[in-house]
Amino acid sequence: MGNMKLHPSKLMGEVKIPPSKSIAHRAVICSALSKTNKFLKLNLSDDLIATSEGMQTLREGGKVVIDCNESGSTLRFLIPISLVLGNGGRFLGRGNLGKRPLTPFYPIFDQCNIQYEECSNDSLDFRVNGKLISGNYSISGDISSQFISGLFFALPLLSGDSTLTITTPLESKGYLDLTRSVMDEFGVKIEKKENQLYYIKGNQSYQNQNYEIEGDYSQAAFFLCANSLGSNIKIANLKSNSLQGDKAVLELLSKIKEQNTSSLITIDGSQCPDIIPVIALVAALQEGKKTEIIHAQRLRLKECDRISAVTQELNKLGANIKEIADGFYIEGVAQLQGGTEVWSHKDHRIAMMLSIAATVCKNPIILQDYECVSKSYPDFFKDYLQLGGIASEWSMG
Structure with a gap:
């Protein structure tokens, strides 16, 4: 698989998130x-x-x-x-x-x-x-x-x-x-x-419909978190009264931003595990704040062990994250340094999280195995570039 060089950049503009x-x-x-x-x-x-x-x-x-x-x-x-x-x-x-x-x-x-x-x-x-x-x-x-x-x-x-x-x-x-x-x-x-x-009840039958599918909060979460870190992205097709569990990203971002630096904030990851990697990124950049993410042990059974992967890769960039059995203990830092290679672990959500991390790093990063985003969001990098992200395929040779 390929490698992508990602430079610090502010994302701006409008994006239409894929259907949920x-x-x-x-x-x-x-x-x-x-x-x-x-x-x-x-x-x-x-x-x-x-x-x-x-x-x-x-x-x-x-x-x-x-x-x-x-x-x-x-x-x-x-x-x-x-x-x-x-x-x-x-x-x-x-x-x-x-x-x-x-x-x-x-x-x-x-x-x-x-x-x-x-x-x-x-x-x-x-x-x-x-x-x-x-x-x-x-x-x-x-x-x-x-x-x-x-x-x-x-x-x-x-x-x-x-x-x-x-x-x-x-x-x-x-x-x-x-x-x-x-x-x-x-x-x-x-x-x-x-x-x-x-x-x-038995003997029911499905009746076909012209069914319109709303935008995906689990994919929008990456751009919503980018906004929380300084970007300015308008997301066009999210349903405000959606039943999607990952709509919780809005509440979690508010909770993190409103947190007092003298207290420990605790986030329960049991009901929305897919957005936890990018939420961990936001928490890692809250200077002086401490965050604990718990009840997220299911992340270990996803496309990779996401608890281990998030900890390893963000710490390479300069975060201060400690892996615990069912989640993370995070001490916020002012900025990520970058200037190194990171790995997606061939997991689409890790790849997208690290791409958002690149926008706020001090130096460029190289993301290995970036194509895994096709699992859920094939046009992610197309949208990323359209929003002003700076990325190019990179030869390790």
């Missing part, structure tokens, strides 16, 4: 599950290509082999659907996807006599065979809400009614609300009962 990846995954699935042959047309990132092609494979039937690439959403959403539209299949993937757990599904698979096998290698090779049936199910919610969303998509297609009880505190609750909201737009309803019990 979280909503797009859900809308593509709902559209594909409708009875028409119409698929949503999107400017697709690598993750959305995986979901779109996976749903096409499931609709075609026959022997099902789905390449999830590095997309956890694709994997966890499509497994239950494969057990309703067919008899399961084989799910392949790369990067860290094989290390990301599927264990919350297993008690439900056992209850339905569904066979499953996880091949023991670094990449993903998961095989599942059987039929999901309607029933009363329980599932843990403290690893990811994606497992629950996957069941939400699949269970309404069965002939009988089902219930789903979440047995632990729910991680990323906002994403579950997002799933129900998109499904509702396509005519399928999940009814929330008391506490963490959901009622899923």
Whole structure:
């Protein structure tokens, strides 16, 4: 992969953020599950290509082999659907996807006599065979809400009614609300009962819609954080009353800016893990302020160990960050020095975070393996340059 030389620069102008990846995954699935042959047309990132092609494979039937690439959403959403539209299949993937757990599904698979096998290698090779049936199910919610969303998509297609009880505190609750909201737009309803019990009526059918997808707060977070560090970017297509969990970036930036230098600010990363790397960057540049980010242990199971990667790379640039088990302890500095090479760890969110860091460094930096941004935001550097970012491909030779 390539290297990019990034110079200090103030970003200015207007940018149109790509459609929300979280909503797009859900809308593509709902559209594909409708009875028409119409698929949503999107400017697709690598993750959305995986979901779109996976749903096409499931609709075609026959022997099902789905390449999830590095997309956890694709994997966890499509497994239950494969057990309703067919008899399961084989799910392949790369990067860290094989290390990301599927264990919350297993008690439900056992209850339905569904066979499953996880091949023991670094990449993903998961095989599942059987039929999901309607029933009363329980599932843990403290690893990811994606497992629950996957069941939400699949269970309404069965002939009988089902219930789903979440047995632990729910991680990323906002994403579950997002799933129900998109499904509702396509005519399928999940009814929330008391506490963490959901009622899923069977024999429902998805009705295709001309569905418009709002801008992505998880991608906008990089430019919103750049604004917090001195840039002046107008973001054109964010929905103010969005259900996206990563809208929390606005609240967190306000909290950091209003913090008193004599107190320790604590940020809970459990509900919005994807924006934590760039929030850590902002916290690292609050001179004289101390920030603790906790409950973000899921970052260790993403495309890379993001807790370790953020700590290593920002400290190379002159930050003062200490890695803790579930997050970071950060002492703010006045400026990042730069003047060194940093690595994306082949993780799109680390690459974009370091690109924003480059704008406020004293000296240029060289970012290794920058192309990984294609996983979620293929046009990131195009937009970055349009806003006045100074970047050029760099030969290490």
